[in-house]
Amino acid sequence: MSGKKRATIVDVAEAAGVSMKTVSRVFNNEPHVRKALKDKVLRAAKALNYQPNVVAQGLVGRRSYLIGLVYENPSPNYVVELQHGALDRLHGERYRLVVLPVESVANVAGKMLGLLRSAALDGVVLTPPASDHRQILDELSESGFPFVRVAPTRYPDIGPSTMTDDVAAACDMTRYLIELGHRDIGLIKGDPTHSATEARLFGFSKALAEAGIAPRLDLIEQGMFTYESGIEAARRLLDRSDRPTAIFAQNDDMAGGAIMAAHELDLDVPRDVSIVGFDDSQIAKVTWPRITTVHQPVYEMARSATDMLVAMLENKPYENKLEHPYELVVRQSAAAPGSSG
Amino acid sequence: MSGKKRATIVDVAEAAGVSMKTVSRVFNNEPHVRKALKDKVLRAAKALNYQPNVVAQGLVGRRSYLIGLVYENPSPNYVVELQHGALDRLHGERYRLVVLPVESVANVAGKMLGLLRSAALDGVVLTPPASDHRQILDELSESGFPFVRVAPTRYPDIGPSTMTDDVAAACDMTRYLIELGHRDIGLIKGDPTHSATEARLFGFSKALAEAGIAPRLDLIEQGMFTYESGIEAARRLLDRSDRPTAIFAQNDDMAGGAIMAAHELDLDVPRDVSIVGFDDSQIAKVTWPRITTVHQPVYEMARSATDMLVAMLENKPYENKLEHPYELVVRQSAAAPGSSG
DNA sequence: CTGAAAGCGCTTACAG
DNA sequence: CTGAAAGCGCTTACAG
Numbered sequence: 001m002s003g004k005k006r007a008t009i010v011d012v013a014e015a016a017g018v019s020m021k022t023v024s025r026v027f028n029n030e031p032h033v034r035k036a037l038k039d040k041v042l043r044a045a046k047a048l049n050y051q052p053n054v055v056a057q058g059l060v061g062r063r064s065y066l067i068g069l070v071y072e073n074p075s076p077n078y079v080v081e082l083q084h085g086a087l088d089r090l091h092g093e094r095y096r097l098v099v100l101p102v103e104s105v106a107n108v109a110g111k112m113l114g115l116l117r118s119a120a121l122d123g124v125v126l127t128p129p130a131s132d133h134r135q136i137l138d139e140l141s142e143s144g145f146p147f148v149r150v151a152p153t154r155y156p157d158i159g160p161s162t163m164t165d166d167v168a169a170a171c172d173m174t175r176y177l178i179e180l181g182h183r184d185i186g187l188i189k190g191d192p193t194h195s196a197t198e199a200r201l202f203g204f205s206k207a208l209a210e211a212g213i214a215p216r217l218d219l220i221e222q223g224m225f226t227y228e229s230g231i232e233a234a235r236r237l238l239d240r241s242d243r244p245t246a247i248f249a250q251n252d253d254m255a256g257g258a259i260m261a262a263h264e265l266d267l268d269v270p271r272d273v274s275i276v277g278f279d280d281s282q283i284a285k286v287t288w289p290r291i292t293t294v295h296q297p298v299y300e301m302a303r304s305a306t307d308m309l310v311a312m313l314e315n316k317p318y319e320n321k322l323e324h325p326y327e328l329v330v331r332q333s334a335a336a337p338g339s340s341g
Numbered sequence: 342m343s344g345k346k347r348a349t350i351v352d353v354a355e356a357a358g359v360s361m362k363t364v365s366r367v368f369n370n371e372p373h374v375r376k377a378l379k380d381k382v383l384r385a386a387k388a389l390n391y392q393p394n395v396v397a398q399g400l401v402g403r404r405s406y407l408i409g410l411v412y413e414n415p416s417p418n419y420v421v422e423l424q425h426g427a428l429d430r431l432h433g434e435r436y437r438l439v440v441l442p443v444e445s446v447a448n449v450a451g452k453m454l455g456l457l458r459s460a461a462l463d464g465v466v467l468t469p470p471a472s473d474h475r476q477i478l479d480e481l482s483e484s485g486f487p488f489v490r491v492a493p494t495r496y497p498d499i500g501p502s503t504m505t506d507d508v509a510a511a512c513d514m515t516r517y518l519i520e521l522g523h524r525d526i527g528l529i530k531g532d533p534t535h536s537a538t539e540a541r542l543f544g545f546s547k548a549l550a551e552a553g554i555a556p557r558l559d560l561i562e563q564g565m566f567t568y569e570s571g572i573e574a575a576r577r578l579l580d581r582s583d584r585p586t587a588i589f590a591q592n593d594d595m596a597g598g599a600i601m602a603a604h605e606l607d608l609d610v611p612r613d614v615s616i617v618g619f620d621d622s623q624i625a626k627v628t629w630p631r632i633t634t635v636h637q638p639v640y641e642m643a644r645s646a647t648d649m650l651v652a653m654l655e656n657k658p659y660e661n662k663l664e665h666p667y668e669l670v671v672r673q674s675a676a677a678p679g680s681s682g
Numbered sequence: 683c684t685g686a687a688a689g690c691g692c693t694t695a696c697a698g
Numbered sequence: 699c700t701g702a703a704a705g706c707g708c709t710t711a712c713a714g
Binding site: 006051052053054055056058059064066076077079080083084087096097098099101114117118119120227256257259260263282283285286287288 | 347392394395396397399400405407417418420421424425428437438439440442455458459460461568597598600601604623624626627628629
């Protein structure tokens with residue numbers, strides 16, 4: 001299958017007239033190799049088209065140079081952002097990224113460690129909701145399996161993590177709606193197994209409380225972070241006589257669904273109803289109108305989580321907690337009640 | 342770092358009172374192991390929480406059980422579909438999936454083999470435009486590196502591949518527009534380095550020729566398969582007095598951009614202009630109106646390509662070419678000229 | 683049906 | 699500054 005056989009460290013050593021240990025030293029950038037020898041080795045390696053065998057390096061070093069990225073997420077944009085953050089950090093390193101989407105985090109809890117071990121991963125980046133799943137965190141901690149958590153909202157003491165302040169972000173967004181003049185604000189919650197759902201609910205309530213607005217529980221609907229669930233939840237909110245003048249969907253996919261529901265009910269956004277989201281994912285730029293949202297630093301969180309993990313694996317120092325700033329992104333989907341922006 | 346040390350095959354052999362070769366036989370499902378011994382081994386393995394070390398297996402077998410997925414694609418939906426197709430096929434196997442997005446296929450040509458080798462991959466699934474890049478294909482073929490091509494449009498004799506008929510699909514879509522009554526149809530082409538761009542252009546011309554419609558080259562605009570490029574190309578087409586009554590964008594991201602451009606010019610879709618796309622990606626379901634498009638079997642192509650690759654690696658028989666059907670998906674973005682559907 | 687030996691391609695200790 | 703030996707955890711031949 002594989003044409004000519006690949007050259008090994010022994011081939012290079014023979015061609016260069018040195019021991020294989022010297023070749024090893026050169027390829028690992030160890031100090032104390034005379035320049036003359038080093039050049040000979042490099043020349044021989046080049047002639048033989050030598051590349052170290054990572055698998056052999058892995059066996060002796062008891063590691064695979066494989067990092068896993070665990071996610072359970074229906075949003076392609078979010079997933080791709082996570083992957084790019086992790087991959088960009090790994091660029092130029094020996095480590096490779098193995099993707100581990102799971103159907104349901106709850107279903108793999110208890111099997112996570114076995115899964116990671118059988119895949120021979122050196123460490124793993126956990127994203128929501130896995131990064132907040134107590135059983136998984138305990139399982140990994142107890143066995144000493146290296147992991148970093150992205151965007152956790154609870155158990156702050158378990159393991160290193162990167163995050164953004166979801167509570168503050170949701171609070172800011174709600175304040176923005178209140179400042180525009182909204183009082184009856186609907187909320188579409190996300191998947192209840194993601195703890196961001198709670199965090200964003202807290203931020204929402206906090207802003208209402210600050211403004212002295214009594215919360216209206218009848219304007220809170222459950223969604224699942226998917227587009228379809230956004231459509232359905234929004235229909236329930238909009239298809240009533242005392243409908244809210246604004247809707248805060250806990251992510252952009254659901255906000256997009258809400259906009260679709262409004263269109264279908266012949267309501268103008270933002271004149272008849274303002275709709276805002278959370279995440280700043282691609283969909284927020286492609287709906288009509290474009291969605292006012294919160295930019296979540298997904299790429300940055302994934303990137304710095306990967307950075308921490310690599311540091312852990314190499315026994316280098318690293319920050320244990322890193323918070324990345326969010327940002328309110330004002331587009332065209334929200335305006336003062338009755339105004340078209 | 343890693344808590345208790347993992348049990349090895351020797352530990353299990355000792356605990357079970359057999360040789361390590363017997364343990365190996367049990368875990369590889371080799372025949373000819375007496376049931377009594379097998380049970381003893383399994384019990385010992387369970388007690389020790391033993392899992393075979395893939396890295397060691399890899400070293401002796403001269404393989405890594407790692408499969409790569411190469412893509413250069415700006416569309417998250419497309420990428421995630423590809424990944425899921427590949428992952429679903431790999432589920433339950435020893436193989437893991439390593440993602441290899443590249444900034445530009447042209448830039449890695451010549452370095453592809455080195456990249457795959459240094460990552461110690463057993464084989465690779467190549468997607469557009471890498472699957473059509475002559476230099477990359479030659480490089481891999483010559484060295485005997487196992488690969489399968491997804492959606493190639495040229496060099497049909499190089500290596501196994503899975504595909505769909507882009508020419509026929511684009512032709513069908515164009516016929517659909519013609520049947521609706523359109524004669525002046527604009528075309529937004531995709532990235533010129535992707536050969537699907539050509540294939541879809543051929544299908545477009547073919548349908549026009551069949552219908553006896555003279556092609557209007559001034560209605561052909563260049564895009565890059567991105568949302569932004571769709572906006573810009575559509576603006577050029579729509580911002581003229583003799584604007585087309587329909588626009589065929591070569592993918593959904595650009596079609597979505599075209600719809601945005603129409604909105605911004607205060608044109609109603611489909612009454613003032615029909616807009617259709619290609620791919621059936623998420624964006625086609627979330628714009629207003631939803632986009633009439635062609636469903637491309639991305640998941641299926643990736644899945645069966647991965648299936649072929651695994652068969653190659655295990656020296657099992659496999660189909661060399663597999664064509665998956667496409668499907669016209671009629672939504673609300675196209676109608677007879679001047680009609681709103 | 684079962685096992686003892688050799689070796690996959692490297693790095694880790696240890697010597698000099 | 700350089701190298702010879704041992705070993706990482708398995709499987710591939712080969713014996714019996």
